[in-house]
Every structure is written in C-alpha cells, then in structure tokens.
Amino acid sequence: MPDKTVLIVDDEPKMQRVLEIMLKQMGHRPLLAGNGLEALEQIEAHAVDLVVSDLQMPQMNGLQLLEALRGQDSDLPFIMITAYGTVESAVEAMKHGACDYIIRPFDVEQVELSITRALELGRVQRENRFLKSEVSKGWGEFVGQSAAMRQVYEHIGQVARGKTNVLLVGETGTGKELAARAIHQASPRKDALFVPINCAAIPADILESELFGHTKGAFTGAVKDRMGKFELAGGGTIFLDEITEMPMPLQAKLLRVLQEGVVERLGSNRPMEVDVRVIAATNRNPREAIADGKLREDLYYRIQVFTVELPPLRQRLEDIPSLAGHFLDKHSAKLGYPVPDIAPAALACLQRYPWPGNVRELENVMERAVVLSGGEHVDVRHLPLEIAEHAPYAAGGNAAPAPADPAGLALDPAVEALEREFIGRALEQTGGNKTRAARLLEISERTLWYKLKKYGLS
Ligand SMILES: Nc1ncnc2c1ncn2[C@@H]1O[C@H](COP(=O)(O)OP(=O)(O)OP(=O)(O)O)[C@@H](O)[C@H]1O
Ligand SMILES: [Mg+2]
Known part of the structure; x- marks a missing residue:
C-alpha cells in the first residue's frame, strides 16, 4: 500500500531526516512537523493517512497531540515513538488510542513493519465504515402486495433465520440486491457486515484476490498483505452478484471454500476458518448458464439449496400503482418538488408496457416524470414515447392516433x-x-x- 501521506512529528531534525528517508524508500509521501501544534496544522491542511510522532517535544508533546486528535473524533492511525526507559508512556499512548509504539533506538525493519500494519488498519477501518453505511441502505424498501411478491417476502423471512446459501434468480432490475440486503437484515447476522461483490464489474484476474485476499509478494503488484472479502464478511453475509460471470476455475475454488469453510489468502498456506453466509445472484436462467458452460453444476447445487425467484414486473402489473406512487414520493422529495398525482391514463400506460428493465426502469421513468411535470400532475405526455404509445385512446385505431395533447410532445x-x-x-x-x-x-x-x-x- 505505497503512496500514503505520513506525518512525521519530531523536534530533532536528525530523527525527522531518518524517518523521512525511510518513508520515501517505502514509496510514501512524508510530511514534517516539529511539535504537536504544527502537526495539527498539517493535519488540517493535508489528507494525512498516518501520524508517526515522538513523545517528548516542546509546546505540545506526542501524548497531548494524540489526545487532541481523539478529542476531535479522529481515528487517524497513530504510532508513538518513545525513548528507551519510558515504557509507561508507551502504554499510556496505547490507552489513548495509539495503534502501536516504537522504542528508541529502533531498527528500521521494525519501524517499517509497524507503519505498514498501521496503514492497513486504517484501510480496514475505512472499509468497515463504508460497508456499515452500505448496510443501512436496504430492507423494508420492498413495495408491492401481489401474490408473487408476497411469496418472495415469505421466502425471505424463512431463509433469513438459517445459514443456508441462497440463490436469487431474476431479470435485471427485479430487486435481487434489495432481496439480498433484506435477507441479511432479517438474519441473526445483521450486526456483522453485508459485503457485496459484483463478479461482472471486477476484472477476472483481480477477482480471486478480491475474494480471498493475498500475501505480500503473492504476485507482481502484491506489495502488501491484503484481506479478502470473505474474511471481511466473517460472521456476516457475502453477496456474489452475477455469479455466472465468475471464471470457471475460480468457481471451482469457491466451491472448495464453501465445502470446507476455510479460505487461504493467495500466496499463503495458512488456512483460515470463515463463517460466512453466501447469497449469489444471477439474471440468467441457471440451467441455461450450466449448459453454456458459464456456471459449474456442482457449484450450482451447493448454492441453490434455497432459490428465491424475483418475478418480472410484467407478471405483477397490479404492483405498478403502488410502485409508481412510491417512486413519485421518493423522487419529488429528493428534488424538492411537491408530490405529483398521476392521471389514470398515464397509469394505464404503465400497466400496458412490458418493462424489460423491470422495477429499475419504472423508477427511472417516474423520476423523469417528476422532473418533466415540475411536481404537479403526471400525465401521459410526461412518459417516454414507447410507454406513452400504450395510452388507451391509442389502442385499436387504424390511423396513427393523434396524441390527446399535441403540445405534450x-x-x-x-x-x-x-x-x-x-x-x-x-x-x-x-x-x-x-x-x-x-x-x-x-x-x-x-x-x-x-x-x-x-x-x-x-
Ligand atoms: N419491489 C420493490 N420495491 C421497491 N423498490 C424496488 C423493488 N424492486 C426493486 N426496487 C428498486 O429497483 C432498483 C433495482 O433493484 P436491484 O438493484 O435490487 O435489482 P437487481 O435485480 O439487482 O438488478 P440487476 O440484475 O440489474 O443488478 C433499486 O433501486 C431497488 O431499490
Ligand atoms: Mg443487482
């Protein structure tokens, strides 16, 4: 993880110099400060990733600096350097939230290791914060009371309690990711992480190390140890979106991980037990994907212990009024418009259109309608042409039907x-x-x- 900004805080120019050279050799960007006050200024002005600070300094010492940072709610990784014989102050620093301490005189390797570990810690903390905020996005957002959707809710409720792997099948935009988050949120694992990974969005050659992590030197470019998503999801749920886009050899490896409950970082031979629930999703028919050589049959049997099918929108047209209303509310609020009502003719168009993009497409259409109607009254003319042409008055006529409101086009x-x-x-x-x-x-x-x-x- 080179190319990080590391702030060196020390009043001795010689010490500053030693650390500065070391950090540059590690490929990082060093910044310098002579005491705690200067350090606070630097932190204010730059995006600092790590602080390496001496303890004894004039004006504001290392401990005071650390307390000031933690007082500002900053969880910036912090390494304290103390002189030989002052171990108590090192302990004190750890109590105040330093992630490591170094006792002088030190050897270079030890300091390098400490810096690498602290930067890795900072990354994991950031990742956790990000993923925790991800989790709060889902669940409870499902709208629609059709028989088909009620069955989906029932399945989600049933499967959530256990630990069985789940396969979500449905066309694009039918709510597979929403369902995956819902299962996690309704499960006893909800306080651990929900970690989504889109197998189609990540280049095949990186996907393996994304999933399982790697050790430093495992391949060119592996400059440090890195944790994989499986480890990150420990105790929680991993969501493997578009599973049929995962290369076949990797599918074989995934199968072994699922069978044995053990992962190994690339380049390491230290197996780690992981307790992860797997939810996989595909917008293809799994049988066809198997026949096309895009999904391993044995992996399929492993993950389809419980399959939830998300029905396409055109098979539950009765959900359209409530979904349309839901999206009008959501987007008018977001754009700061009043909530528009919707003309019966417009609703009729929505219910006659086949929705190849399913709920996502409906959401986009409703957002656009809010904008075009200025939050007033959504009418046929605020719908895209291919949907508006399903207007009831256009049906059955031989001559090209004139739009009800010519100005509307x-x-x-x-x-x-x-x-x-x-x-x-x-x-x-x-x-x-x-x-x-x-x-x-x-x-x-x-x-x-x-x-x-x-x-x-x-
Ligand atoms: N029943 C529903 N009620 C409310 N919102 C829904 C519903 N189904 C889907 N959505 C919304 O529609 C959008 C698409 O859903 P989602 O991303 O879960 O689909 P997906 O099946 O994962 O699609 P893709 O295969 O394209 O990734 C999201 O914004 C989601 O919140
Ligand atoms: Mg999706």
Whole structure:
C-alpha cells in the first residue's frame, strides 16, 4: 500500500531526516512537523493517512497531540515513538488510542513493519465504515402486495433465520440486491457486515484476490498483505452478484471454500476458518448458464439449496400503482418538488408496457416524470414515447392516433425542464461554482451564463 501521506512529528531534525528517508524508500509521501501544534496544522491542511510522532517535544508533546486528535473524533492511525526507559508512556499512548509504539533506538525493519500494519488498519477501518453505511441502505424498501411478491417476502423471512446459501434468480432490475440486503437484515447476522461483490464489474484476474485476499509478494503488484472479502464478511453475509460471470476455475475454488469453510489468502498456506453466509445472484436462467458452460453444476447445487425467484414486473402489473406512487414520493422529495398525482391514463400506460428493465426502469421513468411535470400532475405526455404509445385512446385505431395533447410532445418544454434540472444539480454538486459546473455539464462557461439568464436562475 505505497503512496500514503505520513506525518512525521519530531523536534530533532536528525530523527525527522531518518524517518523521512525511510518513508520515501517505502514509496510514501512524508510530511514534517516539529511539535504537536504544527502537526495539527498539517493535519488540517493535508489528507494525512498516518501520524508517526515522538513523545517528548516542546509546546505540545506526542501524548497531548494524540489526545487532541481523539478529542476531535479522529481515528487517524497513530504510532508513538518513545525513548528507551519510558515504557509507561508507551502504554499510556496505547490507552489513548495509539495503534502501536516504537522504542528508541529502533531498527528500521521494525519501524517499517509497524507503519505498514498501521496503514492497513486504517484501510480496514475505512472499509468497515463504508460497508456499515452500505448496510443501512436496504430492507423494508420492498413495495408491492401481489401474490408473487408476497411469496418472495415469505421466502425471505424463512431463509433469513438459517445459514443456508441462497440463490436469487431474476431479470435485471427485479430487486435481487434489495432481496439480498433484506435477507441479511432479517438474519441473526445483521450486526456483522453485508459485503457485496459484483463478479461482472471486477476484472477476472483481480477477482480471486478480491475474494480471498493475498500475501505480500503473492504476485507482481502484491506489495502488501491484503484481506479478502470473505474474511471481511466473517460472521456476516457475502453477496456474489452475477455469479455466472465468475471464471470457471475460480468457481471451482469457491466451491472448495464453501465445502470446507476455510479460505487461504493467495500466496499463503495458512488456512483460515470463515463463517460466512453466501447469497449469489444471477439474471440468467441457471440451467441455461450450466449448459453454456458459464456456471459449474456442482457449484450450482451447493448454492441453490434455497432459490428465491424475483418475478418480472410484467407478471405483477397490479404492483405498478403502488410502485409508481412510491417512486413519485421518493423522487419529488429528493428534488424538492411537491408530490405529483398521476392521471389514470398515464397509469394505464404503465400497466400496458412490458418493462424489460423491470422495477429499475419504472423508477427511472417516474423520476423523469417528476422532473418533466415540475411536481404537479403526471400525465401521459410526461412518459417516454414507447410507454406513452400504450395510452388507451391509442389502442385499436387504424390511423396513427393523434396524441390527446399535441403540445405534450413538444420537445422544447421537455428539454428546458431537463436543462434546468441538470444545471441545478451541477451547481449543487459544485457548491455554486459556475466554472466547475460548466465543466460537469460539458458546455462552455459562456453557454452556462446564457442559460442561467434565460431560465432566470442567475
Ligand atoms: N419491489 C420493490 N420495491 C421497491 N423498490 C424496488 C423493488 N424492486 C426493486 N426496487 C428498486 O429497483 C432498483 C433495482 O433493484 P436491484 O438493484 O435490487 O435489482 P437487481 O435485480 O439487482 O438488478 P440487476 O440484475 O440489474 O443488478 C433499486 O433501486 C431497488 O431499490
Ligand atoms: Mg443487482
């Protein structure tokens, strides 16, 4: 894990120099401070990944610096250097949240090891924070009371309690990830991590080390030990999305891990027991995937102990009104519009369209309708053409049916609404900085000025 910013805090220039050279050799970026106060300034100004601080210093010593940082709720990794004979202060530092201490005189290797470990710790902490916030996203978000969905909820409830592996099957956008999070949240493992990994999004040659981790030197580029997602998910749930995109040899290895309950980091021969529930998902028919050589049959039997099928939206049209209402609420709130109501004719269109992209597509269509209607009344003209053409009055006619409201297909007002929306978002993201907003919008600053004026936004 080279290329980290490490702050050296020491009042002796000679010590600073030694550490600085060492860090550069390790491939990190050293910053220097002569005492605790200077260190706080540096931390304020730079994204520091690790602090290596001497204990005895004028003005503000190492312990005071550590206390100040922890007082600010910072969990920045911190290594304390103390002189021989002051072990008590090293212990004191650990109590105040230092992750390691080094006693002078030290040898270089020991310091290098300590730095590497501390940086790894910082990474894991960040990853955990990220994943914990991921978990809070799901569960309880399911909408729809069709018989088909009620059966899904029942299955989720049944399977959640145990530890059996689960296979989720369903077309794109049917809610497989939502179901996986729901199972985790309803399970006794809910306080441990839910770790999603999309097998299609990660290059095949990295996927193995992502899953199982590696030791330093296991392959070119493995410059440090790294924990895999299986270890990270220990006690919790791993979600293997798009399992049929996993290379076949890796599927064989995964099968062994599932059979033996043991993982090994690449390059290590130290097996570790892991207690992980596996939920896998695919938007393909598993039988066909097996026939096509995309899914190992033995792995399939291992993970399909319990299969939950997410039905396509076109087979549960009765869920559409509540889903549409749910997404209108969600997106009008997000965009700061009033909640629009929806015309019966528009709803009828939604219920006649086959929804190849399922619930995700419906959500996108409703978000767009909120924007185009300005949060007022969603009508057929606020729907994309391929959906609007399912309007009841268009059915059965021989001649090309005229839209009920010819003005409703006019491009200009639609384009204007979208432009306003995108410009608003760009300004929001850049905190009102017009130069950067123009760059995001991929238009010139001049054009942005013009449009702001035109829409009365400036
Ligand atoms: N029944 C539902 N109620 C409410 N929201 C849903 C429902 N089903 C899906 N969604 C929402 O639709 C979107 C797509 O769902 P999700 O990502 O779980 O689908 P997926 O099956 O994993 O799709 P893909 O195969 O494309 O990855 C998400 O924003 C999800 O919150
Ligand atoms: Mg998904």
